Amino acid sequence: MNNHMKVLFIFLDGIGLGVNDPEINPFAKVEMPNLQGLLSSNKLLLDTIITNSTDRIKFDTSRATLLALDAGLGVDGLPQSATGQAALLTGKNVSAEIGYHYGPKPNQDVAAYLRNGNLFSSLANLGYKSTLLNAYPPGYFSAIQSGRRLYSAIPLAVVSAGIPLKTLDDLQNGQALSADFTAQGWRDRLDLPDTPVLTPRQAGERMAALVNDYDLAFFEYWLSDYAGHSQDMQTALTLLQTFDLVLGGILENWNDQEGIILITSDHGNMEDLSTRRHTANPVPVLLIGDQKLRSDFATELIDITGVAAAVMRIIRRADL
DSSP, rough: OOOOOOEEEEEEETTOOOOTTTTTHHHHHOOOOOHHHTTTTOOOOOHHHHHHHHSSSEEOOSSEEEEESSTTOSSOOOOOHHHHHHEEEEEEEOHHHSSOOOOOOOHHHHHHHHHHHHHHHHHHTOOOEEEEOOBOHHHHHHHHHHTOOOOOHHHHHHHHOOOOOOOOHHHHTTBBBBSSOOHHHHHTTTOTSSOOOOHHHHHHHHHHHHHOSSSSEEEEEOOOHHHHHHHHHHHHHHHHHHHHHHHOOOOOHHHGGGGGEEEOOOOOOOOOOSSSSBBOOOOEEEEEEEEEHHHHHHHTOOBGGGGHHHHHHHHGGGOO
């Protein structure tokens, strides 16, 4: 299986497409030059699609495609993390099948879907190589083993596919990234003072380099969801500025002909700091890469349950 496409899947937890109101939406307030450069100077707002697109679902530029996807999936109530992430990773409308949205961590019903086949295991069964780029600190593994902590949906899917989670050693050896991109938090909050710290741009460069070892490289950024729940505008702005620098490092080292960068989410939250709750806003799917690849990815993509199949389609594209 040579010369097939690769996918860098960046999952931003709790990011919806919100209104153009800088009082409540950090995406309306902050300047993100790398992201806005992809979107013809537009911001990551619902207005970008509504104002610039004839079909009000998709907005295309020379290097990027922005779509707005339904995260509610026809189920009453606000979408939640466990069922939303399970829908992204399994391609199934888990909320509809179990009859409710659930989160943040998977319960028995949601976990069964993740263990019974997901994007990572499907790729492994076909001989493709995937990974979760996040490193986890020693305390995380001991808490999981003791039962004091449960896996969230994404690491549960990864370990269910027989793929090991990355460790402190991987982070120190340059084979992983920390949840905050730079690993400063590992020094400040986890009392691991020897952890190498990256600049955001270096983190992006590392992410782009690590994709070359895999068909699918996945990164989970959950700090955005925390900022939304805390209704902390300054933290949200800082996180978005950091992410934009990371994105710049990725873009400078990405060959658009070799694959797709996919940025998406499970539900809205941080785009509306007027509430601590999740939102009913559509979630963005931002695709970066060759126009034909982006078009292939977006085919029949209506809601978040279509993402897993679209990733598989791109990766298998050259082998079919």
